[in-house]
Amino acid sequence: MEEETRKRLDGLLRELEELGSRQVGYPTNQDFDYTPLLPFLRLSANNVGDPFHDSNYRVNTHEIEREVLHTFADLMHIERERAWGYVTSGGTEGNMYGLYMGREIFPDGVVYFSQDTHYSVVKILRLLKARSIMIKSQPNGEIDYDDLYETIRINRDSPVIFMANIGTTMKGAIDDVSRVRAILSDLAVTNHYIHADAALSGMILPFVEEPQPYGFDAGFDSVAISGHKMIGSPLPCGVALTRREYVSRVARSIEYVGVLDTTLTGSRSAFAPLMIWYAFQKHGLDGYRDIVRRCIDTAEYAVNRFLDAGIPAWRNRNSVTVVLRRPSPEIIRRWQLAPFEDIAHLLAMPHITRDIIDAVVDDCVRDNSTHE
Numbered sequence: 001m002e003e004e005t006r007k008r009l010d011g012l013l014r015e016l017e018e019l020g021s022r023q024v025g026y027p028t029n030q031d032f033d034y035t036p037l038l039p040f041l042r043l044s045a046n047n048v049g050d051p052f053h054d055s056n057y058r059v060n061t062h063e064i065e066r067e068v069l070h071t072f073a074d075l076m077h078i079e080r081e082r083a084w085g086y087v088t089s090g091g092t093e094g095n096m097y098g099l100y101m102g103r104e105i106f107p108d109g110v111v112y113f114s115q116d117t118h119y120s121v122v123k124i125l126r127l128l129k130a131r132s133i134m135i136k137s138q139p140n141g142e143i144d145y146d147d148l149y150e151t152i153r154i155n156r157d158s159p160v161i162f163m164a165n166i167g168t169t170m171k172g173a174i175d176d177v178s179r180v181r182a183i184l185s186d187l188a189v190t191n192h193y194i195h196a197d198a199a200l201s202g203m204i205l206p207f208v209e210e211p212q213p214y215g216f217d218a219g220f221d222s223v224a225i226s227g228h229k230m231i232g233s234p235l236p237c238g239v240a241l242t243r244r245e246y247v248s249r250v251a252r253s254i255e256y257v258g259v260l261d262t263t264l265t266g267s268r269s270a271f272a273p274l275m276i277w278y279a280f281q282k283h284g285l286d287g288y289r290d291i292v293r294r295c296i297d298t299a300e301y302a303v304n305r306f307l308d309a310g311i312p313a314w315r316n317r318n319s320v321t322v323v324l325r326r327p328s329p330e331i332i333r334r335w336q337l338a339p340f341e342d343i344a345h346l347l348a349m350p351h352i353t354r355d356i357i358d359a360v361v362d363d364c365v366r367d368n369s370t371h372e
């Protein structure tokens, strides 16, 4: 390698490692090791097409991908044979897939989503040209059920496509899908579809003792979960899961043009399924139960430390997202805390230790005293 190239790479690596160690504001687990998978980077592998069908491009990891999907089918309470899905490029693609499915099933449906919904959804709705209505949120980030009820009531003649937040980005709030279903049943809306954005909490709720309602048995018709968030990976990835019966509907209409093309993108990463599969092999479901318990303990610790230091902070139940009063720009920059209006948040991801929390709290306290 040229001296110049090596220097550039070494410098960049040091800088990114240093930044990564002080990143507490984004929900990406930095604690992983995929070195056993490195030899696979020598291959031009490609998971193009439906993971449940043969492909002419046989340098793929479809078999591993199907195992990953089986694991998520179990976690999301749907029989493996009745589930369909694929490993995506991340949460956004999973949301796009789910909302696309909802719109294909109910072309004249109205998409309802709360104010606290991830920014990807508004963009997706524009792409899909889907009719949509934004519903108010409660202060904790959960959807306002009264506003939802009234708005659906006024639009009762249209099918409902509900975009459920299973862990909002900013506050980790979870929309209660059982209440949403009660509203639908109360208003006698029989044509409905529920897509769940479970980017982060899709890997939390299956591992806690008293989860909020989630999963296909709770009414999900599709769900998107990120791979680079709670699981952690050097490349962004995720999982989209839905009911197999829906996909055959979409697949048929595309078979008309000659291919069984059931995924949103054409070429897809063959490495992403390997990482997720390896992570589950390494930790096992019991391992994830411990990891999630530790994260929630750390989040609780952080809330208490902030409160003891006189800094307002709180979190939603079963969430690792700690919401605090917005600190100064220096603090936000130093710890890469994600700000929004008068709040900011930090995420107690697996690589975040109590020592790191202590350092953040101490910095905030020092910051307060210099600004008062």
Ligand SMILES: *Cc1c(COP(=O)(O)O)cnc(C)c1O
Binding pocket: 089, 090, 091, 092, 093, 095, 118, 120, 167, 168, 169, 197, 199, 200, 226, 236, 237, 238
């Ligand atoms: C991160 C996140 C997404 C988007 O995921 P990407 O992997 O960044 O595309 C969607 N929804 C929520 C709630 C998220 O937190």
